[in-house]
Amino acid sequence: MIELPRYAAMLAVPGALPSDDDRWAYEVKFDGIRALAYVAGGLRLVSRNGNDITAAWPELAGLAPAAPPFVLDGEIVVFDAAGRPSFEALQPRIHQRGPAAIRTLAAAVPAIYMIFDLLHIGDRPLVDLTYEQRRELLDRISPHGPHWRVSPQLHGCGADVLTESRRLGLEGIVCKRLDSPYLPGRRNPAWIKVKNARDQEVVIVGWKPGAGRRTGHIGSLLMAVYDDTGKLTYIGNVGTGFTQVMLNDLRAKLQPLQRNTAPVDAPVVDVIWVEPELVGEVTFAEWTGDGRLRHPSWRGLRPDKTPREVTRTAPS
Known part of the structure; x- marks a missing residue:
């Protein structure tokens, strides 16, 4: 596997909706496990605290194409029968290490990798680009498949987006400044998480x-x-x-x-x-x-x- 630079996840701060909607985009806050994906002739998944969790999620392996190598940021999510992210449904899979049990659970409770950022492609780091530029590149790559998809990016009135997320029974939304770079390992108000429950x-x-x-x-x-x-x-x-x-x-x-x-x-x-x-x-x-x-x-x-x-x- 080609060696890619290691990154740490950028973190959102809890807060209120921004007032200047035209400077922000909105994404669903998925109720799952944050993971960076290193894709280079294979797949390596790394949790927010730096642990390699690739073996626990074999159904995500097909994400890896032949070229070019890249690094993604996203959330491993299990959806319930109503199509909502379910942290409870995810729980039985979190600590599994036995290959047989992992295969059984992957078939019974399959996960989806919801991708919301692109940090690196080929030999080029992208973290200094704006969020808007990174999302344009991510949409161009468009890594969709049976167990991975790009998280929708929503624009318009943040209050309306939050209200709709509440109606759908979702955890909340993440507000992201269009002009913000990716700040590895830092919690920064350029990303704001607004939740529907405490x-x-x-x-x-x-x-x-x-x-x-x-x-x-x-x-x-x-x-x-x-x-x-x-x-x-x-x-x-x-x-x-x-x-x-x-x-x-x-x-x-x-x-x-x-x-x-x-x-x-x-x-x-x-x-x-x-x-x-x-x-x-x-x-x-x-x-x-x-x-x-x-x-x-x-x-x-x-x-x-x-x-x-x-x-x-x-x-x-």
């Missing part, structure tokens, strides 16, 4: 045993985020949103991480503490005055995120 990435720091139907299983997870000083801070428990498969998977992953002392200050008892290594995501109603999440519901693990990246979302 969510929060969390670090799992412990779990409480369940009762009733969950006796012998996880009852709730203790959550934390890193504050502005770099201290891990407790933000509450989550006990809803789990399927039995999720609970079994979490128990297996948390068992070897058990520790005797609490990694955070938390006013809770009867807790099985764990090393703060696993990252997940929840939806929630609001932040309380004492820094807790109100009515959180579990969405799934985020292996594409590292614990130190997990900070509190804006309280608005």
Whole structure:
């Protein structure tokens, strides 16, 4: 395989819709796993935290043409029966490493690589070009197939685009400045993510045993985020949103991480503490005055995120 330069994903900031629509384009915010695709006589997929995840997604291999080599940015997505991105449907595939299980799941729950940027082609890096120029080149290449497609680029009134995304039950939209370069590894307001629901990435720091139907299983997870000083801070428990498969998977992953002392200050008892290594995501109603999440519901693990990246979302 031809050696291509390594890139890090550019990241969007959470925020409000821009007021100057003519300077922006809009894309659907897909509910999946971010990945850069290195296409050079074969395919290599690299997650946001730099892990090679190619083997987990064999159905995407056909993306690779004979020439020229290029680098894409996109999202690995699984769609539900209604045609909406489903992070829950994606969960069983995220941690699979056994070839037989991967082949079975790829056939039963096939993924689509939704492509939204072109970073490199041939021997030429494109990151200094504007977003508008990169998208024109991407549309010219137009890598469509059974398991990959280019994300639609939407123009016009951002408020209308967001309203339509809400009507369709989508997570939200990403607003991108037409004149913005690609800034590898940086979070920049040239890209703004506007969501239809609040969510929060969390670090799992412990779990409480369940009762009733969950006796012998996880009852709730203790959550934390890193504050502005770099201290891990407790933000509450989550006990809803789990399927039995999720609970079994979490128990297996948390068992070897058990520790005797609490990694955070938390006013809770009867807790099985764990090393703060696993990252997940929840939806929630609001932040309380004492820094807790109100009515959180579990969405799934985020292996594409590292614990130190997990900070509190804006309280608005």
